[in-house]
Amino acid sequence: xxxxxxxxxxxxxxxxLLGIINxxxxxxxxxxxxxxxxxxxxxxxLLRKGAVISRTASWMxxxxxxxxxxxxxxxxxxxxxxxxxxxxxxxxxFMLMAYLLGLSRLALVLAALDTGSSFEGMGASRExxxxxxxxxxxxxxxxxxxxxxxxLSLSAMLVGPGPAFAPEGLFVPAILFVLLLAENSRLPVxxxxxxxxxxxxxxxxxxxxxxxxxAAIVYGAALKLWLxxxxxxxxxxxxxxxxxxxAWGVWLAAMGATAALVGVVxxxxxxxxxxxxxxxxxxxxxLAALALVLTLWR
Amino acid sequence: MELFQSVMVALLCCNLAYLAISRLRVxxxxxxxxxALLAAVPLLFSGxxxxxxxxxxxxxxxxxxxVGFPWLLARTLSRLEVNPVVEPTLGFHLSLVAGVAGLLFxxxxxxxxxxxxxxFPPLLFPAALTTIFAGLTLVVAxxxxxxxxxxxxGAENGIFLLGTPLSGQGSVWLELSVLLDVFVAVFVMGIAIxxxxxxxxxxxxxxxxxxxx
Numbered sequence: 001x002x003x004x005x006x007x008x009x010x011x012x013x014x015x016x017l018l019g020i021i022n023x024x025x026x027x028x029x030x031x032x033x034x035x036x037x038x039x040x041x042x043x044x045x046l047l048r049k050g051a052v053i054s055r056t057a058s059w060m061x062x063x064x065x066x067x068x069x070x071x072x073x074x075x076x077x078x079x080x081x082x083x084x085x086x087x088x089x090x091x092x093x094f095m096l097m098a099y100l101l102g103l104s105r106l107a108l109v110l111a112a113l114d115t116g117s118s119f120e121g122m123g124a125s126r127e128x129x130x131x132x133x134x135x136x137x138x139x140x141x142x143x144x145x146x147x148x149x150x151x152l153s154l155s156a157m158l159v160g161p162g163p164a165f166a167p168e169g170l171f172v173p174a175i176l177f178v179l180l181l182a183e184n185s186r187l188p189v190x191x192x193x194x195x196x197x198x199x200x201x202x203x204x205x206x207x208x209x210x211x212x213x214x215a216a217i218v219y220g221a222a223l224k225l226w227l228x229x230x231x232x233x234x235x236x237x238x239x240x241x242x243x244x245x246x247a248w249g250v251w252l253a254a255m256g257a258t259a260a261l262v263g264v265v266x267x268x269x270x271x272x273x274x275x276x277x278x279x280x281x282x283x284x285x286x287l288a289a290l291a292l293v294l295t296l297w298r
Numbered sequence: 299m300e301l302f303q304s305v306m307v308a309l310l311c312c313n314l315a316y317l318a319i320s321r322l323r324v325x326x327x328x329x330x331x332x333x334a335l336l337a338a339v340p341l342l343f344s345g346x347x348x349x350x351x352x353x354x355x356x357x358x359x360x361x362x363x364x365v366g367f368p369w370l371l372a373r374t375l376s377r378l379e380v381n382p383v384v385e386p387t388l389g390f391h392l393s394l395v396a397g398v399a400g401l402l403f404x405x406x407x408x409x410x411x412x413x414x415x416x417x418f419p420p421l422l423f424p425a426a427l428t429t430i431f432a433g434l435t436l437v438v439a440x441x442x443x444x445x446x447x448x449x450x451x452g453a454e455n456g457i458f459l460l461g462t463p464l465s466g467q468g469s470v471w472l473e474l475s476v477l478l479d480v481f482v483a484v485f486v487m488g489i490a491i492x493x494x495x496x497x498x499x500x501x502x503x504x505x506x507x508x509x510x511x
Binding site for chain 2: 168278282283286289290
């Protein structure tokens with residue numbers, strides 16, 4: 001049961017993270033906000049609805065959301081949590097995780113292009129560009145973690161050594177948090193609540209999906225957010241050696257706190273101009289390179 | 299010593315930020331941060347046995363580099379009413395790559411130079427050299443005269459950092475007089491920038507090419 005605890009928790013609680021983010025944003029704006037479980041209600045509603053599919057769309061349009069969700073679910077099996085090793089672990093599994101996330105994105109991009117809509121093509125292009133810029137930064141972070149761990153698997157990197165409290169050891173969680181914002185289309189990179197197609201990135205890419213397909217996309221996005229939160233918390237919190245129950249409690253609290261932090265960032269920051277997003281990711285890359293150089297130097 | 303290392307890493311972050319920032323006002327604030335970090339270095343270097351000279355030097359560095367220069371630069375910027383965006387001749391991403399390359403080079407150089415053992419604490423030499431590189435990059439890779447003054451200050455900060463382990467009691471006066479010289483230099487540069495703006499209606503040094511006999 002223990003190895004499957006994290007995937008089960010993720011499948012059950014991932015939509016709650018979106019609820020926490022929305023609640024924090026609402027409180028900052030002086031509103032009561034939506035119910036914490038609103039994403040669950042939305043998912044249930046979408047699953048009951050039928051899908052409207054364009055006549056020009058091919059099988060790729062329907063396959064995109066399913067492949068995307070399946071790839072993120074597989075990636076979740078590789079991520080350790082609560083001070084315990086991941087369900088599946090092997091040397092180089094971080095590469096598989098990064099490319100499973102890439103596959104998930106590719107499936108959605110292809111489904112968006114398949115509709116033939118110019119807006120969706122524009123969104124797909126932006127999503128692909130920003131992800132391509134974020135991927136080297138993610139790998140630099142993994143290199144940093146690998147250089148101070150005993151093995152080359154995510155479990156060894158995030159559970160093995162505990163965090164390095166050298167100053168550069170704190171860069172990696174910070175960079176992973178920036179990647180969390182960029183990869184999950186949160187502010188300041190993308191505004192999940194915007195309704196103007198010209199400025200959207202992720203949301204414009206999935207405009208044509210409806211019903212169960214849309215539910216798969218929303219659920220997949222929640223799982224991806226959970227995955228990045230788990231990576232950020234994993235390299236910040238030394239949970240190895242704690243009693244399992246306490247470790248899981250602390251870990252879940254940290255996941256909630258990370259979601260709340262996303263809400264705070266979204267409340268206090270304006271969205272970046274599209275042309276400035278590469279600079280943000282470039283800055284994160286520079287910091288990651290600095291962290292790697294200093295880790296190797298020590 | 300852990301705190302000293304943290305200050306060095308913070309200085310390295312400042313250097314990379316110097317090369318990635320696109321707003322003049324933020325760049326000036328970063329100069330203040332770097333000045334404050336530099337002020338902490340003589341105190342941390344002498345540790346618990348901090349003598350009066352180290353205290354005087356730290357105070358002088360904080361007053362001049364942490365407060366004085368940023369104030370002068372901010373005053374110049376607000377009086378000039380120029381576009382507050384840093385205009386690069388070398389792009390921000392390339393500048394950042396140059397900064398990381400500078401750090402790698404300084405780490406390599408530290409292993410090649412025959413320093414007396416124990417002269418430089420860990421990370422001080424690479425941090426100092428990278429500060430000089432970042433300052434010089436700012437001088438050559440940005441168009442506006444104000445950014446070049448900030449780059450000059452950055453390079454001088456690196457030289458100050460290199461000199462810190464060598465500053466015994468006697469050389470503190472030398473350091474203080476250098477600080478005074480730099481203060482005068484920045485003051486003069488402020489006036490020069492004002493004249494450049496008046497003559498060319500811009501502080502873009504590229505316009506100097508239009509000068510004729």
